[in-house]
Amino acid sequence: MPLIAIYNPVCGNRSAKDFFDTHVIPLLERYNEPIDAIFATEYAGHAGELLFDFIQTAHGEISVILGSGDGTLHEIINYLASVATIQIPQLNFILVPCGTANALYASLFPPSEHNNVAYKLQSLHSYIASSQTIPLALATATLLSPLQKTIPEVVISSVVVSAALHASILHDSEALRERMPGIERFKVAAQRNITNWYSSNAKLLPAPGSGRVQIYDPTIKAFVDHPESNEVDHIVDVNGPFAYFLSTINVDRLEPTFKITPLASTMPGEDATCELVLVRPLRDPSISVDSTESRTSFAPKLWAIMGTVYQNGTHIDLRYSPDGEVTSSGDGPIVVEYMRCGGWEWVPVSWYKNNLETV
Numbered sequence: 001m002p003l004i005a006i007y008n009p010v011c012g013n014r015s016a017k018d019f020f021d022t023h024v025i026p027l028l029e030r031y032n033e034p035i036d037a038i039f040a041t042e043y044a045g046h047a048g049e050l051l052f053d054f055i056q057t058a059h060g061e062i063s064v065i066l067g068s069g070d071g072t073l074h075e076i077i078n079y080l081a082s083v084a085t086i087q088i089p090q091l092n093f094i095l096v097p098c099g100t101a102n103a104l105y106a107s108l109f110p111p112s113e114h115n116n117v118a119y120k121l122q123s124l125h126s127y128i129a130s131s132q133t134i135p136l137a138l139a140t141a142t143l144l145s146p147l148q149k150t151i152p153e154v155v156i157s158s159v160v161v162s163a164a165l166h167a168s169i170l171h172d173s174e175a176l177r178e179r180m181p182g183i184e185r186f187k188v189a190a191q192r193n194i195t196n197w198y199s200s201n202a203k204l205l206p207a208p209g210s211g212r213v214q215i216y217d218p219t220i221k222a223f224v225d226h227p228e229s230n231e232v233d234h235i236v237d238v239n240g241p242f243a244y245f246l247s248t249i250n251v252d253r254l255e256p257t258f259k260i261t262p263l264a265s266t267m268p269g270e271d272a273t274c275e276l277v278l279v280r281p282l283r284d285p286s287i288s289v290d291s292t293e294s295r296t297s298f299a300p301k302l303w304a305i306m307g308t309v310y311q312n313g314t315h316i317d318l319r320y321s322p323d324g325e326v327t328s329s330g331d332g333p334i335v336v337e338y339m340r341c342g343g344w345e346w347v348p349v350s351w352y353k354n355n356l357e358t359v
Helices: 016-030 046-055 070-083 103-108 122-128 164-176 184-193 292-309
Strands: 003-007 037-040 062-068 091-097 139-143 153-157 160-163 200-205 214-217 222-225 236-239 244-248 274-279 337-341 343-348
Touching: 003 016, 003 046, 016 037, 016 062, 016 091, 016 122, 037 046, 046 062, 046 070, 062 070, 062 122, 070 103, 070 153, 091 103, 091 122, 160 164, 164 184, 164 244, 200 337, 236 337, 274 343
Parallel strands: 003 037, 003 062, 062 091
Antiparallel strands: 139 153, 160 244, 200 236, 200 343, 214 222, 214 337, 244 274, 274 337
């Protein structure tokens, strides 16, 4: 089986080349694992081109040591899906986390100390030991715009599809990448968007196996059928405004300790489903209207909610008190709605900052 390496020299803190030269290649040599080619990407989208060119010269399965973050894998998947004119063989990715957040790697190999060398080589050691591979689920996002008569854009995701705050964070953090290569830029982008609400409506589609949308019940700490997903109508309509709207596949976290969909790993579903997390400010008993004052008063609560994501994903158990305080006890309205569904539709009411982002 051919083995190649592709690394992105400018991802994360730009250490990929040095890490490959110092650790990855010597480890392969130590275990007599021959490598057919080593490529460094030179521009956005290049990784997909490099792999596609190699596929056309190879036969059978290909193993790819990928030194990057989640974005480079995203580029590869979408490039192969968009230009492939030949049968794509099975691809086995050996991940070396060189990016900023490395959500997929951190989910597959939950970290204790995620910056040490041994931790970053776990996937490569698994390959050398001929460990069993883990299939990667893919989600297809179709982007439609009623404002333009264009062909719909189709994007494939292997980690996250989001709208609302998280999409704004990803969008705005790109401008901060040069000055802030680490995850701190995500917090800066979050602060800039924390008072934004997003006027959209969403339709949650049932899981293919169960035929239901499910919602997490913090009282019994388990998923149950959503009360609006029944035999008559399986689809659940969820109206905004939204402060947070995000779905994941394959991962339970977006950073090493940011466990946004924690039950994806500890209580995995039987179907191929999206793990969906959303926050709707009007569920807060102290807020009845969407106003500048309401958005300002809710911002500290949303910031606190996001803080509990870093506390082993305890945000999914939060409740509102009768006066609108966010608490970890009581039986008030659920703060974070955590659902499982087969897919979803996002229909903006207002087009201001209602972009979607995929990784």
